[in-house]
Amino acid sequence: MSEDLVTLTxxxxxxxxxxxxxxxxxxxxxxxxxxxxxxxxxLDPVGACxxxxxxxxxxxxxxxxxTTTVAPxxxxxxQNTSDEAHTAQVANLEFLLLNHPLDCPICDRGGECxxxxxxxxxxxxxxxxREAKRVYEKPLHxxxxxxxxxxxxxxxxxxxxxxxxxxxxxxxxxxARGASQQVAIAPGEDFRSPFSGNTVQICPVGxxxxxxxRFVARPFDLSTADSVxxxxxxxxxxxxxxxxxxxxxxxxxxxxxxxxxxxxxxxxFAFGFPDSPDRITTPLVRDxxxxxxxxxxxxxxxxxxTEGKRVAFLSGGRLTDEESYALSKLARTVFATNDLDxxxxxxxxxxxxxxxxxxxxVTYERVERAKAxxxxxxxxxxxxxxxxxxxxxAARRGAKVFVIHHRRTRLHDVATHILCRPDEVAGLLxxxxxxxxxxxxxxxxxxxxxxxxxGVMLIGAGALDRPGAADASLAxxxxxxxxxxxxxxxxxxxxxxxxxxxxxxxxxxxxxxxxEDRAEVELVxxxxxxxxxxxxxxxxxxxxxxREIDVLFLVGVxxxxxxxxxxxxxxxxxxxxxxxxxSLELGSLEPYADAFLPAAAFVEKDGHFTTWEGxxxxxxxxxxxxxxxxxEWEIFASLALACGSDLGFETLEELQEELGGLxxxxxxxxxxxxxxxxxxxxxxxxxxxxxLLVDEGRLSEGAARLKAALQEEAFVExxxxxxxxxxxxxxxxxxxxxxxxxxELPVRVTxxxxxxxxxxxxxxxxxxxxxxxxxxxxxxxxxxxxHAAAGPSGGPADAQxxxxxx
Amino acid sequence: MAVFEGxxxxxxxxxxxxxxxxxxxxxxxxxxxxGQSIEGRVTREALREVAELxxxxxxxxxxxxxxxxxxxxxPTGTHVVTVCTNLACALRGAKDVYEAAxxxxxxxxxxxxxxxxxxxxxxxxxxxxxxxxxxxAIDFAYHDEISPARVTELIQALRRxxxxxxxxxxxxxxxxxxxxxxxxxxxxxA
Ligand code: SF4
Ligand code: SF4
Ligand code: FES
Ligand code: FES
Numbered sequence: 001m002s003e004d005l006v007t008l009t010x011x012x013x014x015x016x017x018x019x020x021x022x023x024x025x026x027x028x029x030x031x032x033x034x035x036x037x038x039x040x041x042x043l044d045p046v047g048a049c050x051x052x053x054x055x056x057x058x059x060x061x062x063x064x065x066x067t068t069t070v071a072p073x074x075x076x077x078x079q080n081t082s083d084e085a086h087t088a089q090v091a092n093l094e095f096l097l098l099n100h101p102l103d104c105p106i107c108d109r110g111g112e113c114x115x116x117x118x119x120x121x122x123x124x125x126x127x128x129x130r131e132a133k134r135v136y137e138k139p140l141h142x143x144x145x146x147x148x149x150x151x152x153x154x155x156x157x158x159x160x161x162x163x164x165x166x167x168x169x170x171x172x173x174x175x176a177r178g179a180s181q182q183v184a185i186a187p188g189e190d191f192r193s194p195f196s197g198n199t200v201q202i203c204p205v206g207x208x209x210x211x212x213x214r215f216v217a218r219p220f221d222l223s224t225a226d227s228v229x230x231x232x233x234x235x236x237x238x239x240x241x242x243x244x245x246x247x248x249x250x251x252x253x254x255x256x257x258x259x260x261x262x263x264x265x266x267x268x269f270a271f272g273f274p275d276s277p278d279r280i281t282t283p284l285v286r287d288x289x290x291x292x293x294x295x296x297x298x299x300x301x302x303x304x305x306t307e308g309k310r311v312a313f314l315s316g317g318r319l320t321d322e323e324s325y326a327l328s329k330l331a332r333t334v335f336a337t338n339d340l341d342x343x344x345x346x347x348x349x350x351x352x353x354x355x356x357x358x359x360x361x362v363t364y365e366r367v368e369r370a371k372a373x374x375x376x377x378x379x380x381x382x383x384x385x386x387x388x389x390x391x392x393x394a395a396r397r398g399a400k401v402f403v404i405h406h407r408r409t410r411l412h413d414v415a416t417h418i419l420c421r422p423d424e425v426a427g428l429l430x431x432x433x434x435x436x437x438x439x440x441x442x443x444x445x446x447x448x449x450x451x452x453x454x455g456v457m458l459i460g461a462g463a464l465d466r467p468g469a470a471d472a473s474l475a476x477x478x479x480x481x482x483x484x485x486x487x488x489x490x491x492x493x494x495x496x497x498x499x500x501x502x503x504x505x506x507x508x509x510x511x512x513x514x515x516e517d518r519a520e521v522e523l524v525x526x527x528x529x530x531x532x533x534x535x536x537x538x539x540x541x542x543x544x545x546x547r548e549i550d551v552l553f554l555v556g557v558x559x560x561x562x563x564x565x566x567x568x569x570x571x572x573x574x575x576x577x578x579x580x581x582x583s584l585e586l587g588s589l590e591p592y593a594d595a596f597l598p599a600a601a602f603v604e605k606d607g608h609f610t611t612w613e614g615x616x617x618x619x620x621x622x623x624x625x626x627x628x629x630x631x632e633w634e635i636f637a638s639l640a641l642a643c644g645s646d647l648g649f650e651t652l653e654e655l656q657e658e659l660g661g662l663x664x665x666x667x668x669x670x671x672x673x674x675x676x677x678x679x680x681x682x683x684x685x686x687x688x689x690x691x692l693l694v695d696e697g698r699l700s701e702g703a704a705r706l707k708a709a710l711q712e713e714a715f716v717e718x719x720x721x722x723x724x725x726x727x728x729x730x731x732x733x734x735x736x737x738x739x740x741x742x743x744e745l746p747v748r749v750t751x752x753x754x755x756x757x758x759x760x761x762x763x764x765x766x767x768x769x770x771x772x773x774x775x776x777x778x779x780x781x782x783x784x785x786x787h788a789a790a791g792p793s794g795g796p797a798d799a800q801x802x803x804x805x806x
Numbered sequence: 807m808a809v810f811e812g813x814x815x816x817x818x819x820x821x822x823x824x825x826x827x828x829x830x831x832x833x834x835x836x837x838x839x840x841g842q843s844i845e846g847r848v849t850r851e852a853l854r855e856v857a858e859l860x861x862x863x864x865x866x867x868x869x870x871x872x873x874x875x876x877x878x879x880x881p882t883g884t885h886v887v888t889v890c891t892n893l894a895c896a897l898r899g900a901k902d903v904y905e906a907a908x909x910x911x912x913x914x915x916x917x918x919x920x921x922x923x924x925x926x927x928x929x930x931x932x933x934x935x936x937x938x939x940x941x942x943a944i945d946f947a948y949h950d951e952i953s954p955a956r957v958t959e960l961i962q963a964l965r966r967x968x969x970x971x972x973x974x975x976x977x978x979x980x981x982x983x984x985x986x987x988x989x990x991x992x993x994x995x996a
Contacts, residue, residue: 173863186864186867187850
């Protein structure tokens, strides 16, 4: 594509930019700073603040450089070379400050405020205004997270444009006009957007402030470092502010390839967990009770327990790439076991293999440029929020978006939703692949086909639990020519898979059962003693329950809370003789742990997280780990030594060199047999669940304001016809019964869920939904109205015995 | 719904249907007028219901409603009298017209609604009829070249229950009727 270029002169310097560029952007390329408030590169121009005046030769009036595009041979003078522009800017700043309270000493923005900075650099220094200033009640609580001090506002409309153009959560608006114009929210409405914190970050003054940071620190108190969000696989780049070693604020860091300039509220505000009072920072070993010990002692005990025994590993999705790799190597070379897994869903077949091998090739950029996007089993807003924003951006640019899911998602204003029962996903994908029907699935297929290489399919990990869905989506992608990728929620699910924390896959998505692939890894590792594919997470827990495993390692995972079968997890923990927990804290595993190994948190780690796309992003250690907690790769390496073996690397660099060679994207993957179809769904109502963004997960512990703003109590969502058939009423309560358990929940009735399906969130206050599940995230359910005042309710407490098992 | 119910709800739906699919939000103004024709002003309830009808947030509706002075969010009299006090009208004595209107309406100091609830009075920015300055509008119908004495007569007529003829066109019966006309609806509510 040949772009039309335009050459113009700004302050006597020539610059060539694509046609359509705004003058303010062209000036930036020359390093010329024009003062601005409303201009924001991610938002549509509006020209609200009038600060960015420049003079254009031959034009009678000044122009706002943030709304005026360049023209060939245009001659622009900024405040640097035009007295008129300079005078206008000075006057405008005086005007903007007329009603401003000048309360910088008590304003959170003080010291990092564009208004302060620009008033100093470009302003008059004096005001001629002597009258009374406009006053407002301060602050308005827009939500538990965001406050508005209206008298500080310069009416730039950045916050309202963000809500309109980026998140689509239009809860705040400019009200009234003239001197009474103000940002406002409707009484009784809450700024209930998981992206609300971005408005605070882009407010160019101190009008919007975030409760968790209000009056907490001054910029000069803070040490700031770059990091990556640990909360989901979006991989948002963050700036982390610490005060005396404690994290006090997280901000989004611009990275156009990943998060643009945004972060979701979870990434922004759930930063307390590394400083949780429950954090344990020394190793523990159980003699009479759990008692502190040295790493050496604990390693010694583990070596005794594991010698010649059957060992298995479960991990979560939050180890770094390096740690995942060390774990994969430890399990296979030291303990000769392939019983290791980080997943919670069923096998993903060839789709998962492609994802593991780094062959999917879908990136944020691809999503943004896509002409058609189909999401399958993915609630992007709740699971990978920044991907959700990219999809919205694509939709704004004209992409056709379709969502195949069981309930409507927050893409509803920009996407066609195809609501279906869990067992209908594969059928719809076949219809999509055919692309001939006039039903929405057919239209989605036609749109993908038309988009060709610019078609994208995003398959949520949740879809893998649906019979045949993984294979059907791959088939649909090849039929339509769309690019396809899996999207899994947790921060480093992808890294764990790429590094081989998987019973059948070695690093780089190499199936252990395929001799050529195995040989490539053996070149680095030496011979792999056991190459029979191992057990997946479910099978590991079943084997534990049957006492076929002697030592179970739980690395940053709590199956009692995370695994979709609480009863099985409980039986497993009771029946496996030795449990080694490696994490930040013990939590509900306390009664079961025989040893505890304290791990470093993400702010204390060096390493990488891999985004859903496959982009590996560096985490830097921002502070020393507390106590004697260690990065987990070091724990694995030392444990190997204690067991008389050796992982072969002493430094992170050595590890990275090994890992880099093995996870480099490969040319192709071996053929993969079609996945065995999970048992067909029963007739009747089908319950499904997935975690909402702000839930009871451990990484949100202590984020009280975030929860106050965004967390919902557990509920059950049903279709009006199903509600009628089962005698449920909106606002009433229902008793849910599944094979695994029962719960009583408040009822929501909505047309935006497929008939025959019932949704409960996975882990909200009031219900740990895994007590209702039997191994997958969907199950048959019956509903009836609850008549008694308060019935039994499933919850973690039901799953955990009081007594400490021997 | 409390404001838009029964026949009114049907009228509201018909208003929404005037606009192409996907452009339903274009009906915000007529819906606000319809609500105003029912309640004599736009209540918080009406704002919420318009939002619900259009699948928008209440803030989006209130942002529009609070921008336009034709939409009344505060308690409002049977008739709304606006006196233009912008430049052309001000130069031709609009300030005196406004003060005469205020006295004639029997409005407490600092308020804009008359004690008897008949008149709401407020100053308005340029009403686009500068060549006829000073201009007064009663329920959106214009009365040209108004003197303090004439505005006093107009208001006395309103308070007697009469509807004075405007300089052009026909006068709406009252503010509610005017709102109904602005909503693009013919005739009286069913
Ligand atoms: S609150 Fe901040 S971002 Fe919003 S309009 Fe005011 S100054 Fe701009
Ligand atoms: S979208 Fe994900 S990675 Fe980004 S800030 Fe939110 S939780 Fe963190
Ligand atoms: S920055 Fe140009 S008008 Fe605000
Ligand atoms: S100034 Fe009064 S109508 Fe224009």
